[in-house]
Amino acid sequence: EPEVTQTPSHQVTQMGQEVILRCVPISNHLYFYWYRQILGQKVEFLVSFYNNEISEKSEIFDDQFSVERPDGSNFTLKIRSTKLEDSAMYFCASSGSVGGVKFSYNEQFFGPGTRLTVL
Amino acid sequence: ELKVEQNPLFLSMQEGKNYTIYCNYSTTSDRLYWYRQDPGKSLESLFVLLSNGAVKQEGRLMASLDTKARLSTLHITAAVHDLSATYFCAVDIGSGGGADGLTFGKGTHLIIQP
Numbered sequence: 001e002p003e004v005t006q007t008p009s010h011q012v013t014q015m016g017q018e019v020i021l022r023c024v025p026i027s028n029h030l031y032f033y034w035y036r037q038i039l040g041q042k043v044e045f046l047v048s049f050y051n052n053e054i055s056e057k058s059e060i061f062d063d064q065f066s067v068e069r070p071d072g073s074n075f076t077l078k079i080r081s082t083k084l085e086d087s088a089m090y091f092c093a094s095s096g097s098v099g100g101v102k103f104s105y106n107e108q109f110f111g112p113g114t115r116l117t118v119l
Numbered sequence: 120e121l122k123v124e125q126n127p128l129f130l131s132m133q134e135g136k137n138y139t140i141y142c143n144y145s146t147t148s149d150r151l152y153w154y155r156q157d158p159g160k161s162l163e164s165l166f167v168l169l170s171n172g173a174v175k176q177e178g179r180l181m182a183s184l185d186t187k188a189r190l191s192t193l194h195i196t197a198a199v200h201d202l203s204a205t206y207f208c209a210v211d212i213g214s215g216g217g218a219d220g221l222t223f224g225k226g227t228h229l230i231i232q233p
Contacts, residue, residue: 031218033218033220035221041225042207042223042224042225042226043162043207043209043221043223044223045220045221045222045223046220047220048218048219048220049218050218055218056213056218056219056220058220091161091162095218106150106211106213106218106219106221107152107164107167108152108164108221109164110154110161110162110163110164111161112160112161113160113161
């Protein structure tokens with residue numbers, strides 16, 4: 001069964017460093033997302049991406065964050081200068097399928113997550 | 120701003136009992152999702168509810184949606200230990216064309232004891 005994969009599973013970094021989190025969405029999906037979950041808290045939407053551009057972003061997704069689809073399979077989240085409060089689990093998700101048809105719903109499939117620890 | 124509230128946030132119950140988790144949301148939507156999360160793991164899609172009155176069942180779990188009341192329920196029948204997990208509801212208030220971010224509730228941490 002197709003699944004979303006993410007690397008690395010755990011990333012430890014020093015405050016102020018740049019990190020790149022990587023995701024491989026399900027291959028025929030069109031829409032890609034990043035969410036984060038601070039330990040013990042709810043899942044929060046960061047950004048969605050479609051047709052090589054950001055579709056929607058939350059207030060959390062400020063200038064320190066960027067997303068990119070550098071090739072046909074990877075989807076990345078970059079945090080330019082990490083802060084302590086960026087420590088969280090980051091989930092990638094994907095939805096939709098090829099066909100060019102608008103879908104009436106948006107079931108998103110989540111990857112296993114990358115645990116980011118900022119020291 | 121869309122608010123999604125779940126209750127209870129913590130629930131400890133015995134095997135064999137029935138219980139219901141509630142999910143209220145503040146803005147009109149007819150697309151609601153339930154996810155399960157095991158400790159340290161990702162989110163697993165359980166149910167997609169797309170219209171008023173929608174009811175879906177899978178095993179001992181049944182989810183329903185009342186869009187007029189802005190309420191969804193997740194009912195557990197004859198609970199078993201394997202259902203212990205955190206359950207999240209999530210609401211989509213986008214246009215429905217895809218790429219809409221979901222707004223999650225805080226989750227219900229469910230412990231089922233033998």
